[in-house]
Amino acid sequence: MQFSNTQEQEEFRSVLRRFLEEKSPPSVVRRLMETEAGWERESWRELNQQLGLTAVHIPEAYGGQGFGPVELGIVLEEMGRALLCAPYFASTVLAATAIMQAGTEAQKRALLPDIASGETIATLAFTEPNGRWDADGIEMRATGRYRLDGVKSFVLDGHTADLIVVVARSEKGLSFFTVSGNAPGLTRRALKVLDPTRKQARLEFRGVEAELLGEEGGGAEPFARTMTLAAVGLANEMVGGAERLRQSALDYANLRVQFGRAIASFQSMKHKQADMLVDVELAKSAAYCAASAAAEGDAELPAIASLAKACAAEAYMQTAIHTIQIHGGIGFTWDNDSHLWFKRAKSSEVFLGDPTYHRELMMQVWGA
Amino acid sequence: MVFRSCWFLSPEVMMAEPAEAAVRAEVRAWLEANWNPDYGLVEWRNKLIDSGWGVPSWPKPWFGRELPMALEMAVEEEMQRIGAVGVAKTGIRRLAAATLLAHGSEDQKRRFLRRSLTGEDTWCQLFSEPGSGSDLAGATTRAEFKGNRWVINGQKVWTTSAHHADWGLLLARTDWDKPKHQGLSYFVLDIHQPGVEVRPLRQMNGYASFNQVFFTDAEVPPENLVGEVGRGWAVATTTLMHERRGADGISRWGKSSDRPGRVYEEERAENATVMEPYKWYPQRAGRADLVVERAKATGRINDPVVRQEIARLLILAKTAEWTARRARAAQLQGRPPGPEGSLGKLVGSHVARAAARVHTLITGADAMLAGDDAPMDGLIAEILISVPAGSIAGGTDEIQRNIISERVLGMPKEPRTDNDRPFRDVPKNLVV
Numbered sequence: 195m196q197f198s199n200t201q202e203q204e205e206f207r208s209v210l211r212r213f214l215e216e217k218s219p220p221s222v223v224r225r226l227m228e229t230e231a232g233w234e235r236e237s238w239r240e241l242n243q244q245l246g247l248t249a250v251h252i253p254e255a256y257g258g259q260g261f262g263p264v265e266l267g268i269v270l271e272e273m274g275r276a277l278l279c280a281p282y283f284a285s286t287v288l289a290a291t292a293i294m295q296a297g298t299e300a301q302k303r304a305l306l307p308d309i310a311s312g313e314t315i316a317t318l319a320f321t322e323p324n325g326r327w328d329a330d331g332i333e334m335r336a337t338g339r340y341r342l343d344g345v346k347s348f349v350l351d352g353h354t355a356d357l358i359v360v361v362a363r364s365e366k367g368l369s370f371f372t373v374s375g376n377a378p379g380l381t382r383r384a385l386k387v388l389d390p391t392r393k394q395a396r397l398e399f400r401g402v403e404a405e406l407l408g409e410e411g412g413g414a415e416p417f418a419r420t421m422t423l424a425a426v427g428l429a430n431e432m433v434g435g436a437e438r439l440r441q442s443a444l445d446y447a448n449l450r451v452q453f454g455r456a457i458a459s460f461q462s463m464k465h466k467q468a469d470m471l472v473d474v475e476l477a478k479s480a481a482y483c484a485a486s487a488a489a490e491g492d493a494e495l496p497a498i499a500s501l502a503k504a505c506a507a508e509a510y511m512q513t514a515i516h517t518i519q520i521h522g523g524i525g526f527t528w529d530n531d532s533h534l535w536f537k538r539a540k541s542s543e544v545f546l547g548d549p550t551y552h553r554e555l556m557m558q559v560w561g562a
Numbered sequence: 563m564v565f566r567s568c569w570f571l572s573p574e575v576m577m578a579e580p581a582e583a584a585v586r587a588e589v590r591a592w593l594e595a596n597w598n599p600d601y602g603l604v605e606w607r608n609k610l611i612d613s614g615w616g617v618p619s620w621p622k623p624w625f626g627r628e629l630p631m632a633l634e635m636a637v638e639e640e641m642q643r644i645g646a647v648g649v650a651k652t653g654i655r656r657l658a659a660a661t662l663l664a665h666g667s668e669d670q671k672r673r674f675l676r677r678s679l680t681g682e683d684t685w686c687q688l689f690s691e692p693g694s695g696s697d698l699a700g701a702t703t704r705a706e707f708k709g710n711r712w713v714i715n716g717q718k719v720w721t722t723s724a725h726h727a728d729w730g731l732l733l734a735r736t737d738w739d740k741p742k743h744q745g746l747s748y749f750v751l752d753i754h755q756p757g758v759e760v761r762p763l764r765q766m767n768g769y770a771s772f773n774q775v776f777f778t779d780a781e782v783p784p785e786n787l788v789g790e791v792g793r794g795w796a797v798a799t800t801t802l803m804h805e806r807r808g809a810d811g812i813s814r815w816g817k818s819s820d821r822p823g824r825v826y827e828e829e830r831a832e833n834a835t836v837m838e839p840y841k842w843y844p845q846r847a848g849r850a851d852l853v854v855e856r857a858k859a860t861g862r863i864n865d866p867v868v869r870q871e872i873a874r875l876l877i878l879a880k881t882a883e884w885t886a887r888r889a890r891a892a893q894l895q896g897r898p899p900g901p902e903g904s905l906g907k908l909v910g911s912h913v914a915r916a917a918a919r920v921h922t923l924i925t926g927a928d929a930m931l932a933g934d935d936a937p938m939d940g941l942i943a944e945i946l947i948s949v950p951a952g953s954i955a956g957g958t959d960e961i962q963r964n965i966i967s968e969r970v971l972g973m974p975k976e977p978r979t980d981n982d983r984p985f986r987d988v989p990k991n992l993v994v
Contacts, residue, residue, distance in 0.1 A: 197884070198891035444971055459974040464967035471966060472909060475902045479884035480877070505877050553873035554866070562854045562863060562872065 196264065196486040207268050213245060214276035220531045223391060226279035227534075230384055231354045232393035233280045241280065242312035248286045249310035252294070257307030263423065267430035267485035274434030277534055279391050281315045284350035287427045288420070289316030292359045295423075296370040296408035296416035305357070305372070317355040319346035319397055320417070327547040329417055334362035334399065340371060340406055342399040348545070352395030353384040360404060366411025371404035378402070389541035391534060422499045425546055426488050429481040429502035432542050436474045436510040439535050443470065443517040450522075463520065470516050477502075477509035497559035504549035504556065507542060514539040585633050589615050589640045597646045599823025603832065606825050607649055607680040615641075616649040616679055617659075624663060624675060632894050645819060647829050650681030652836040653723050658685040658731055660804040662750075665789045665797045670750065674729070681832055686727035687805075688718040688751065688775060689798060693991035696961050698733070698802075699742050699795055700980075702990065703777065705734035705749065712749065712782040714757070717774065720955075722839050724760045724773040727753050732782070733798050736791055738986040745985050748794035750786040757781060767947040771839035805956065845941065846948040847910060848917025850879040856937075857924045868923055875916045882909045901970045908962040911953035918949040 199207075217237060226233055242248045251266040252258025259265075266287070273282060290309050293302060293316075308314035323345055324331050334344030342362055352358065358373045358380075373380065379402040385394045408416065444467055447458035457463050484502035487495045514536040518525035525532050543549065592613055601609070610616040611625045619634040620626025629637070641648055650656075659678045662670055677683040694700035703716025714734060724730070730751040737745035753760070757780030762770035789797045818833045819826050853872055857863040863872075889903035922929045925942055932943040953959045967973040980988045 195884075197887045198895055198897075444973070448973070455977070456974060459976055461964070461976055464971075464973050465960070465963040467971055467973060468908070468963035468966040471901055471971065472905050472912070475905055476878070476881035476885055476909065479888055479902070480881045482888070483884050501877050501880060504873070505881055550870060553870055553877070556876075557869050557873050560854075560876075562857070562869070 195483050195490065195492070197482075199264070199268070199482075203265065203268060206265070207272060210245065210269065210272045211275070214272055214278060217241070218276040218278045220277075220534065223277050223279055223534060227390035230393075232351070232391070233354070238280055238312060238315075241282075248282070248312040250286070252286075252290055252306055252310045256294075256302050257310040259310075263426060263485045263488035264482075266427060267481065270427050270431040271434035271437075271481070274431035274538075275438040277391055277435065277438075277538060281317070281351040281354065283392070283427070283431070284317035284352075284355060285309055285312075285315050288318035288350065288424055289355075289357070289359045291423050292318050292361075292370060292416065292420045293407065295419045296413060298408055301407060309357075314356045315351065315354060316357040316359060317349055317351050318359045318361075318420070319349045319352060320361040321346065321348045323347045323396075327421070327551065329361075329368055329414055332361055332363060332368065334360070336362040336364040336369060336371060336404065340364065340404045342371060342373065342402045342404045344399055346397045346399070347385070347394075349395045349397055351393055352397050353382045353393065358397070359407065360399075361413060361417055362404075364410055368413035368417060369410050370407035370413050370416065372407050373399075373402055373404045377404075387541070389537040391538055392541060418496070421546065422496050423488060425499040425503040425552070426481075426484040426495075428542060428546055429477075429484055429499070429506040432506040432510040432539070433474065433478045433481045435535050435538055435542075436477060436506070436513040439510075439513045439517040439532065439539075440467075440470045440474050442532065443467070443513075443520040446521055457520075466516055466520065470513055473509040473512055477506040480505040494559075497556045500552040500556040500559065503546065504552040507539075507549050507552075510539040511543050582633060582636050585618075585629065586636055586640055589618075589637050590644075593640065593644050593646055597644055599645070599821065599825050601825045603647065603825050603828035604680045604682060606647060608676070610646075610649060611676060611679050620663060624671060625679065630896070632896060635894065645821060647819075647825050649679040650832070652833065654685040654687050654727070654731070655679075655681070655683070657687060657801050657804050658729070661731065661797060661801045662788065664800050665748070667785075667788075669785060670788065674750070683728045684723065684726060684836070686721050686724040686730050686753070686773075686775075687801065688721060688724075688730040688732040689801075690720045691717060692719050696958055697980075698798065699746065700988070700990065701733050701735055701746060703732075703734045705732075705736050705747060705782070707736075707784075711784065712787070714749075714751065714777040714780040714782060717776050719763065719772070719774050721760075721773045721775050722771065723836065724753065724775050725762065726835055729753060730758075730775070731801060733794055735985070736794075739984045740792065741981045741983065742985040742988060743795045743981060744792055746794035746798070747791050748788040748797040749782045750788060751780065751782050752786075755780060765951070767842060767944060767951075769839075769842055771842070842944060842948050845944045846914065846952045848914035848949055848952075849921070849941075849945050850875055850913060850917040852938075853917065853920055853924065856921070856942075860924055860926070862924045862926070868920075871920050871923055875913075875920045878909075878916055879913050882906075882913050885909065901966075904966055904970050907957060908959055908966065911959050911962075914949045914952045918946055921945055 246259055247269055249258040250261050250269055251263065254260040290306060293305050309316050321327060322331060322333060334342060336342055342360060356375045358375060360371045360373055362369060362371060379400045381398040383396050385396055387394050447463050448456055450457045480502040484498045487498045518532050518536060521530060521532055524530050592615060596609060614625060614627045615637060617625055618627045618629040618637050619631055622628055655678045659675055662674050689698055691701055691703060693702055703718065705712045705714050730753055732749040732751040733746055734749060735745050736747040757778050759776040761774045763772045763774050764770045818830045853875060857868060857872060862868045885902045886906055892900060921942055925937055928937050929946060933940045936943040968975060
């Protein structure tokens, strides 16, 4: 495993950080989170034209940049730090990964270039109202050749996506399909979400015409691999957010004066900050190792991905709780920015499976 | 698409440091020409020291080659590859050598460095006292200059290896009218003298790996003062820095080869003595490595609550290991160490405590037993009663958090009331 980034990767990170600080300051996050879409095409175009971010891990043959999970991890970490409001996780991470894992060569050539360029916003609809993250939770039926019936929920950016990759069951078993965002018979409703910086939708399918993606009945393996890679991606995004919160809590403790001195000089604050640093640094190690394991095709990847997801989720949530506590009363106000990341932490803790779920997965993969 | 051109200078290009390849080739050639396991241990180490490969990061006038630390690691790897024995590094010798190299007089370096590296001289560290643990600068062991020598009175504690050491690194108070840090001096003390009494200290886990050392008019000649009078704290800081840095080295340096050959035999004997006090240290660290197998053996692996606890422990242990490797990888690349390099001691305590909790959960009622009535011939019991040491020894968790928050995060120190006045006037413990 790679335990240290190259100079070039770190340079990329710092350019990206500056870019996102400029394009996605809290004022912009607050403006976009109040919209129903949750993002806007103008800034999405900028993101891709200037840095080619939507293409980062998509192979060059399909119009991508041809980098791997480590570079994707860096992008996600910085986006998590900036709390970027964009359909990036839905389109570039979930949908593009699913297409790369499940699609035929011709389908990859047809679908991926527009996702890589950012012209098409795609998403992956897999979870249903039962809220299960494993394949057994998928009940949606695909009949004939092919019509989808059922309900998908918790679909990231599902109400705005141009293209929806759907996981459903045909008589041959678990299969992937693609559906246009405005297909007849598809009803989309934006859900009221706890984290307004990441929108979710409920999608009702009534006899919606769909195109098979890959092999009918061959969806189990690609689905498992997609979930693994998504967990790695989300872990990296989460450590970016956690690091940002930790730093903001430290800055505030240095600034805030009570009892005639900066509260940062009290041991209770210093020890809490040291503990926060430990939480965040351990979670970073997990997220980075998971990205590296994904890049190297490590046989233990499924276990390491679940480890990273569980570890980063707990670190993010714990850091968010400490950050609001350190801010005191002001930390519980709408005007203070802490709650924006707190809500992302909560939503990410649950999305793709909570820490309990992933710890159990990890144990099973490790044969324990 | 901006990054395509500059982004893809591959890692291979960066790794191909010409210096490293040359150093490896040179040390390999020297070892092939000179290494022979039939040497006596001291004889071989003298040869190694003279070649400059024993301590390649040291200055050239003192047995070194002034290589960066990253290259010293490369040299160590080359030695391991051929099975060559290195200079004496176990125990306090390394700390003594590093401290004297930095602060010792020419005469002290001549007298002590080589013999420490060969292993002929062994050392102990006389810092902690019953009245000053976390607050080492509050030492009250006194050194008074009388006639032509320093006279030492007082008591030290938690002294590893004092029972077989030749020399002690002593921190003692020479001025009670100055603020606490300015009244300390640093000495090399001969343990083999009538004024020094070494008594073993029995711990809660039954072992006696440490000692108490009592001084009654013990003597130190003036040439054994290290640095200047009143500047002992700076010297002690060097020792402590090396102690923290080497905290993970015990397992690496304490291993001896089971190969035949005189030099190996003598190294095994040396390690048997030096490593004896450390034999319960793996248990102190919690033995997370045993947990899954033990849970399978007891059947507790099927309990979902136990599985969650085991998983939490494994995640903590794995991420602790990866974090240490991140720090080493950054060091090898010659980057300034990030915060990940300062967390190891504190994280180690977390792992150990979590492991003890999980071992208890897995073991059930048998966790009340000890010795050969207990699982694994008492090993599990030993874990349960050794773990509390880890978060105290070598800097408590609380002190580690202070260090992390002040030195890594740059947070302000708490206001102090003990270092702005003569040490004489500072409240102290009553030592009975």
